[in-house]
Amino acid sequence: MEPVSSSTSLGPGDTLVAVDVGGTTTRVGAVTREGAGDMDRFSSSRLGGEPLDSLAAIIHAAVPHGKTLIGAVVGLPVSFDAACIVALSSPNLAGFEGVAVAKELTKKLGVPVVVDRDTVLLATGEWISGAGAGAASMLGVFIGTGIGGAMLVAGVPYRGASGGAVEVGHLPIRDHGRRCICGNIDCLEAYASGHALEAIARDAGVPVADVFTHPAAAEGVATYVGALAHGLAAAVNMLDPHVLLLGGGLHGRPGFPRDALAAAIRQHLRAPVPSTSVEIRHAILGSDAVLHAAPVLFARAQTGRRSAPLPVPC
Ligand SMILES: [Zn+2]
Structure with a gap:
């Protein structure tokens, strides 16, 4: 049982299930007052057919024996509208476009379900208990099948006018x-x-498992790093976060060129700021970040404060 500081808001016997749906792999875990168990992982292709039915079954199966499901928090690699109700676009995952995911899952499960972009869950978990802890503002970028981002201001995601903010990829x-x-x-x-x-x-x-370490792929990987650096530096120059947090499945692979990427990003940052001010950090929780984020996002959804307010002029 892994300690989860945010789980103390749960009552005895309560279980909140957290799901991280990825382009290729989906992970699910249960959070109780005592902490979080290990996450189960399986291929996202299991969500084929009726994906919401599959998700509901996966959530039910994750509840430990003798515990009660009180809700679920589901991260998806999709774009939502500003209220996080309807999935607008999901190029990396079939079957979700135009669907009011939380509403439909709530109906199927009979308990409140909160959905959000996967990047919001991952960034929030790192901000609560991981490498982003204490950051006044943080741009999280997750490098995997796709490249997704989330900008947290005082721990709360900035979503933009229509929900489409921080589409770094x-x-x-x-x-x-x-x-x-x-x-x-x-x-x-x-x-x-x-x-x-x-x-x-x-x-x-x-x-592909050896791509970061094999000399024959070095030139191609340098091109890949250069492309990432251009995109990420543009995002940092635009948003000026206190912390740029890098994570995601590919970033977590052995041999991923973290130092080369950080150096290449810094080459393109505007001086003197954000070049000298932004801290580049690396995610430490992996997919477990969603277990740390789930109780906080669930509680926030009950109070209605899910987005950072638009900045006021100085
Ligand atoms: Zn595109």
Whole structure:
């Protein structure tokens, strides 16, 4: 049982289930007053068919024997409207577009369900208990199948006017006409997604598991790092966060060029700020971050304060 500081808000016997749905892997874990158990992982392809039915079954199955499900918090790799009700776009996950996910899951489970972008859960967990702890503002960027971001101001996500803020993966960074999964051309994800990395490995003739360490892929990986650095530096120059937190499945792989990426980002930061002010940190919780975030996001949803207020002029 892993201690979760935010779980003390739960009553005896209460169970909150946290789910992190990824483009390729989904993880689920239960949080009780005593802390959190290990997360189970399985292929996201299990969500095929009727994904909401599958999710409901997965949530039920995660409740420990003798405990009571009081709610669930689900992170999805999709864009929501500003109120986090309807999934607007989900290029990395089929079956969710146009669906009021929380409402439908609440109906199926009979308990309140909170949904949010996966990046908001991951960033919030790192801000509460991980590498982002104490940051007055934090841009979390998660590098995996896609590249997602979340900007927390005093721990609360900034969502923009329509819910589409901090789409780091879709910053245009090149002029080569390469198609992105979102339909636009030359987005960061067209050059630095998991699929782009697979293509780099294929071109170099090395297994994708070895792409960061095999000399034959070094040139391709340098191009990948350069693309990431352009996108991430643009985001930092725009948002000026106290902390840039890097995480995600690919970032957590052995051999991921963390130092080279941090150095390349810094090359493109505006001086003197944010070049000298931003701290670059690396996520430490992995997918477990959602277990730390779940009780806080669940409680916030009950009080209605889910977004950072728009900044006021100085
Ligand atoms: Zn795009």
